[in-house]
Amino acid sequence: MTELCRYRLLAPVSAGESDDLLANKSPEDGLRRMQALLADWLRMENVVVLTAAGTSFSAGGRLMAGGRDTNLECRVLAAVQQCALPSDAAAIIKDRISRWPTEEKQGPTGFEEWLSYLFNAAELSQPKSSPIHTVRWKGKAPDGSDCEVTPSTDNIKKLQTLIERAIFAECALEIDRRELSEPDGTETSGHIPFLAKLAARDTNLGRTHLFTLNYDTLFEQAMEELGIQYFDGFSGKTNARFDPAVYGLDIYYPGDVTEGRVRRFDKFLQFYKLHGSIHWQSDVNGIMRARHRDLGFAASYRKADTKNRAKQLVSPSFESISSFGILPTSQKFSKTLDMPYAHLFRLLHARLNQPQTFLMVLGYGFGDDHVTRIIETALMNPSLVMLVVEPNSTSAIVEKIRRYQCLGQRAFVLTERVDEGASCSFQVATFADFSQNVMPDIKWLDDYKRLRSFEDQLRKVGDDPLDKREGAA
Template identity: 55%
Template sequence: MTDAVQPSAYQLLGPTEVGDVGDVLEGLDDRQGRIRLQALIADWLRMENLVVLTGAGTSVSAGGKTMANLETAVLETIAAFPDLPGPIAEVITFRQLAQQMSEFLGEPIGFEAWLSFIANALVIAETPGGPFSAVSWHTPTPSVVELRWFVERLRASIFAECALSLPDAGVGAAGSSIAPQLSFLSKLVARDSNLGRTHLFTLNYDTLFEQSLELLGIQYFDGFTGRAAARFDPSVYGLDIYYPGEVAEGRVRRFDKFLHLYKLHGSIHWFEQSGEMRARHPDLAPFKDYAKLGATEKAAVLRTLSAGTPSVGILPTANKFAQTLSMPYAHLFRSLQVRLGVPQTFLLVLGYGFGDEHVSRIIENALMNPSLVMLVVEPNPNSPVIERVRRYKDLGKRAFVLCPTKPAFENAKFHHATFDDFARTVMPDVQWLDDFLRLRRFEKQIAAGVSTDVTAQVSNG
């Protein structure tokens, strides 16, 4: 008796051969659908210019939060501070009630937009000689001191929630236990070195990609130069890495494991010093168990944990008029716009819900590029992102969405077309990742053996 043919768990929504929008994988079983899907992705990855845009969804498996969950955690923590000013408590309560009553009052503005008003209110209040001296609040008006207290706690809380470490399973024994960042990055840089370099843009504050790049031995330029006190210098994005001629038999050859990294919203390891943007990676160990704490416990330890490691990465706001017009953010956003205008571009979007209108407008403008292909990976077939990308058909016929079929989603919610699934099982495999993992496991075995021998010697001594 033969096994029943399994239908494809994925649907690839995009322009079909007849010109309308439909499922490119329709009618294919799971095996045939996966073969066609991987063939299309492999073909797109061979385009000259590869641009990747990632959002909060790429960090969830490592303890990161989506924007909605981040809002809940941050506001609950700040509300638990014993020195919480009364007017700030009113602001938080008003926001929380607006979320709870959304069914009756309508959907409130997103957390990004709400944060922008809070941050910009402080800018207005602290700017001498400005055209405005105050703003009108629905709640009792906070003083400048109270507003500054609030913004500082918002930054510190977001910093702590985003101080993520790469999971220990990053070099686990089984393929399914490999941290998705490792699998994803290794496959990105496996492209033909004669093609253009990969440009990875991320909206995340965390340093999971940096940790993975260093663990894999992948070289990258992130806009900073120097080691002891790295300074932001956008000219590094115009550089590349090559093997010297004497190593490559007299020929200069490009180093294959290399990419450009852009942190569009800043990073937890950025800080400002003497009017310059600097970078130094903080010790993340004290934050390892932070996410497991309750709101009251987080409030109790937040002041100590964030001391000495303040984040100057801008708040995730939609109206970043003060920050994004200055360096380095202006250059980073301009770089995204420039890269998306290059001919023969493949734009891969992962973990991003199109909640930042600034970024989304850049993407929509880029679809005017006649040779750009965009693939959005979305784990929820009911997401409004899908309808949004459908509308992009009016801008061009090269926008695709990879998502699970509705039966597959109902059978296993948020299992298919997640960042983890895409990185581990959808993208074509590369041999050097397997070799790297075997080497890392061997190193662990040696280290464990040495530790056991030392313990035995101490016991016998």
């Protein structure tokens, strides 16, 4: 039996062609066709990338769905429950956990809605001018009977603080830099090859615009590793402040300026964090500031068991964590109307309606209505081409893209080819696989990895105690 390409590229049905552009092709022919299409699309004037939680999964990120090991709610609430909580706050957490599915492989859903109720309850009675003294929280007793608690505002705020710290810790991810010093290795989170290949676009074309819904700083870390310059909406270094005017700037080599000849810096892109970031904080004047910090303290948190994660949540290293970004609640849309998020979403809408636009969507489940509506509006742009990368061929996302295809010949979805009766492997058409194996290769990334590997070997030799003794002798 002839081996078939492991990818499916689902496209609008056109005369004489299957809806799968890679149907009946060998792995080599299928990959060549996919890469040829990508190369053409990446030569379009306006390239826009939208990423979400799925792009962080291979680096240890959590999802809003999935089993308990990968589910954000399970990780967060299990740790918070082990903290020393007031009885009313403990009852709220216990009630929520009691509603989780009994099967370990099936995680809970509705975390955003539940968080919305919790955070709203804290805000209702907090202002001095509020006529609301407290709220009653519906719950269940251990025997299954109805049980209501009336938590104080302070106790709800304490619970909110612990949840925010736990979400921060789960998002404080770090790039595994070994993938740069091991050029022959296949393990990658996808960020480094993806950004390197994006940065290789012709500098005569428009700059790439990378939008992400993630709080983590994996893209920033990867860009710094690769020497890619970027503007993220902040100006300044030591205490950067949000200034959307920087998105109108670019970077050029000086050249012979007096003669009008300048050259664009090749490794550069525009970067937008639509829901904020773990390194964003508002100052006392309400101005958004950005300051990166060492994330090493959170690595031990994610590796610890539930009880030790709870201990760390109340440790001094976590006390400096304050509110950040647009947290996952159902009020996300209203938050996008505040500064600086309103600017960022306006820029996404404007960028997607530019002529000759190629939109890549990676790791996004189309669950945020305020984002999905912008994409659906952009499909009215007659020159927009959209590629969605989704590993699960039976996902509702695939059916959604098929409906989008009715709007024209411009919506494509790359997914895994699964044999009849088999299940998705979640190894094909993931962000890491797409970045490493599907996007067209570039030579400078291989050369860069070899250089970093050589530097790492020299560093190890320099650190060898035997070499130091011989040098001293």
